[in-house]
Amino acid sequence: MASNGVKVSSLKKLGNRVWYRGRYWTINRPVKSTSKNKKMMVLASKTINGEKRVKLIHFGALGYGHNYSRQAKKNYLTRSAGIRDKAGNLTKDNPWSANYWARKILWPANQPATGPRKTAKKAA
Template identity: 65%
Template sequence: MTVKGIDISKLKKVGSKYMYRGRLWSLNKPVKSSSKNKKMMVLATKTVNGKKRGKVVHFGQKGYGHNYSEKAKESYLARSANIRNKSGKLTKSDKWSANYWARKILWPSKKPATGPRTTRKAA
């Protein structure tokens, strides 16, 4: 089985950041996505076979609201809690999954919803 992700120790370190794919990254710190269809991206890290490895994860569909009401937030968190990867493992606790980062950054469970109290009805 091939090991996925890049070995973090092989990346050039500049201060507290790492050079990867032509840009400086702070590990596990989301930034605006370079993808035209996604809101954010992150150089996510986790330990695989005793080595710290990283992978760029894009998350959040552009054009869709996030965290706009308590009802929508509860619904999203309940729905996304059961998303599984190809191996059948839950993705809500996998740092290399978009679901993990969307739940943590866009739909944080311990913070109040930041948008309007109700959603607009379709015309």
């Protein structure tokens, strides 16, 4: 079963940041991932039953390029626009999906293609 995240109201706050899993986070602001195979992570927020909740999302596979040519960008955005979750919902519109954040941060539709062709894998 999918997680419903953590209530923001239950987290310790410091200004506009919240304490979650041992560090302070700015909600919906991507940072470099601590996962050995992912590029970035974000503490993503979503409102469920009128209550704001957060969930940690890792996205972007290390070793693969992102946003490196107009054709690659077009292909990725077209392909990823059709990805659905287990319930059949499109993931491109769900802030709790890695696809949403990859499209928004790594492959933004409204910016020119300027990313790296490959990214280095982290040392083991």
